[in-house]
Amino acid sequence: MDNDSELISLDAGEIKRRIFAIRGRQVMMDSDLAEYFGTTTGNLNRAMKRNIKRFPESFCFQLTDDEILRCQIGIPMQKRGIKGGRTYLPYVYTEQGIAMLTSVLHTERAIAASISIMEAFVEMRRFIANNAALFERISKVELKQLEADKKFDRLFEYVNTCAETNQKLFFDGQIYDAFSLLIELIQKAEQEIILIDGYVDVSTLNVLAKKKTGVAVTIYTFPKTKLTAQDVAAFNAHYPQLDVKYTNIFHDRFLILYRKKVYHIGASLKDAGKKCFGITLMKDAGSELMKKLAKT
Structure with missing residues (x-):
């Protein structure tokens, strides 16, 4: 050498x-x-x-x-x-x-x-x-544990890769990894993002704020959501355009891109990484979900 x-x-x-x-x-x-x-x-x-x-x-x-x-x-x-x-x-x-x-x-x-x-x-x-604002909700104890016990490779593997993501399982504590993959998916959208999630709050908007400029967002959530009109207005002031609709017909969570690509998400975006959950690309599910949404 x-x-x-x-x-x-x-x-x-x-x-x-x-x-x-x-x-x-x-x-x-x-x-x-x-x-x-x-x-x-x-x-x-x-x-x-x-x-x-x-x-x-x-x-x-x-x-x-x-x-x-x-x-x-x-x-x-x-x-x-x-x-x-x-x-x-x-x-x-x-x-x-x-x-x-x-x-x-x-x-x-x-x-x-x-x-x-x-x-x-x-x-x-x-x-x-x-992404400092996105990680604010992670407690100091969680951050110290992540810094001590985890390498940074998985974080950047998800963010920097251009490969198609079909399925990924996350275990409790993989907060950085979960948010990184969600950000990657959000940033793929060119025109519209549809999120079906019964339990949304400001943390959900922190993830959606990573979208490209000009991409519209529609959220379908439960009527008794923690998301307020002021939260929506604040988001639209900086990252237009967000529209929130209310429905009780969905149990699971879905992320829809291009009105045809559907990801099934096993946990609410605000809880990503807190417990074991998965993200799965569902083939040929977009048209059926869009038909269902049109009836809500």
């Missing part, structure tokens, strides 16, 4: 899947960085230790056994004479630490790789910032 001339093309999605959050920071593993920089993990960490004053804990720190288990990081460790693997706990590097590594290693490959990595960090921060 350590080949300056062997520059590689890095995939942004792959980089994001190797970034995870721990101790309140987004970091990358030493072994992943070594692969991208074209060196060995040992050489990378030795370069850090030779310049230890440049790497405070906010730039680089060593994981504990407990952190590896909680984050479900697959790391082969050499213990009690077992051949192979690594003999020490891994180091992780923050965005600032990665930039500092580049200045220490002085290779063309490290410089090229660090640019792609920095861009991935920026995109992740931009996504979280743009």
Whole structure:
């Protein structure tokens, strides 16, 4: 390894899947960085230790056994004479630490790789910032649990993919994942969105606000909804046009795009991720549902 001339093309999605959050920071593993920089993990960490004053804990720190288990990081460790693997706990590097590594290693490959990595960090921060209002309802306890126990890869996998989503099952606590897929579906609509959901509130509107400009929204909900006329007016002032209609004929929740593509949603949008539920694309169901809605 350590080949300056062997520059590689890095995939942004792959980089994001190797970034995870721990101790309140987004970091990358030493072994992943070594692969991208074209060196060995040992050489990378030795370069850090030779310049230890440049790497405070906010730039680089060593994981504990407990952190590896909680984050479900697959790391082969050499213990009690077992051949192979690594003999020490891994180091992780923050965005600032990665930039500092580049200045220490002085290779063309490290410089090229660090640019792609920095861009991935920026995109992740931009996504979280743009959706800050949507995540306000998640309690501080839930956020801390998500930061400690989950990687960010599933979040960006759903948002950035262009592949068709046919079916997805979410388990309790997968709040980021659930909202990310719902946002992806909402943003597919070019002209109209129809939501059938008996239990809507302002949180539902936070999701629908991610629609494209000019896309009309119609909600069919129970007469005793928590959504007020003021809520609807406030939404229309910023994201026109929303129309709310009232009916008791539906039990399940449906999201209809283009008046023909129908997604069955096992939970109200406002409760996405709180409990286990699924989202399923229903083939050839659009025309029948539209006929039923026309009679309400």
